[in-house]
Amino acid sequence: MFSKMLFSSFILLGLTSSALANIYITDPVASTVMTAGQSTSIAWQDTTDSPSLSEFGVSKFSVAVGNAISQTILQVIAENVDVSTTSTIEFTPDASIGGDSNQYFIRVESNSLKDANDTRYPALGFSAKFTIQGMTGSFNASVQAEIDGQSTAPIGGTTAAATSTSAHASSTTASKASSTSASGSVSAKNAVSTTDSSGALSQAVGNVKLWLTLVLSAVVGVVLV
Template structure:
């Protein structure tokens, strides 16, 4: 098994590898103990199949950081001709399910960005049924790691982040709307209170009092004038 850091670097290089696996795929499976065929084409990117050259072909499981070789199918195969390989999957290497991928490891070509590691290419993760084996705890932990370090994919937790952010924004907007609505209602109530409350009655009360005192003063003045005349 290669060290995790080496695998991570190799996977980066695999995006430029020459091999495009057409079988197996995520919807083409194999059956343990039954004849199977791996097929591939040149993906049109550098290096070419001829440059990739002789390769070790194996069934692996794991994730982009840690991988385990379950079955070596060919120790040395010229991937440029032919473009297929017949073999029989060993049913005892693992459990039935979608846990497996084919790994091509060039015996001569090195990674373009790191000459210390070989050029690699991978198939999709695919299913195998009819399996009779059991994964060890270490291998199972590697399989479980596919959710955060998938082969040739993007971690699901990262793709979930935008949804989480959107939900947060929606919640924030809803909270803002909810808090502003009562404030608006209170403002409306305040306007009604200003028009019909006790403060609105004050001007009317003052005006009535003024008229009362004016009447009293006029009456007293008239009485005084009448006494003088008499």
């Protein structure tokens, strides 16, 4: 059957799309399309990276979704597979664990080996994300939030690019804000300048009118005398 359990793990990023640690999962791959209720296989091989498969040892295989920081196990495939003595297992996707999606991946968790960067957590391996069709379930809000977290913590990716993108977006936004502020300041200065000029002109016109009034009064006075 299946188990919906949330596991949060801080792990080393910056890996290929279908490998973590030394376990390289060769099947499924990104183009794989599984069908719920139909038997399929998982295959892997060793790499030259440390630790070795014998060090990774007996492991738990699951179907999961999520991101590189946290994953939700939707279906436990097998709990005690010695990855150093076998290289493939068979399983049948459970239709009820979610909806049709290309966000599924295989999660491999060592039962004994700890993560080299944080021994509080087990060493983990992931396949590439693949598609399962013919599903009858759905993802709840918390699971969907983990899936959406791929944008900042992609499986088999790195958060550096996302951070850079965010920083770039912030810089761009800041630049736009600065440009807008600068433009606003210029407009304000122009407004003040225009107001000052209009005021000076109005005052000059007023002075001319007063001078003409005085001259006219003087002329009228002379004529009357």
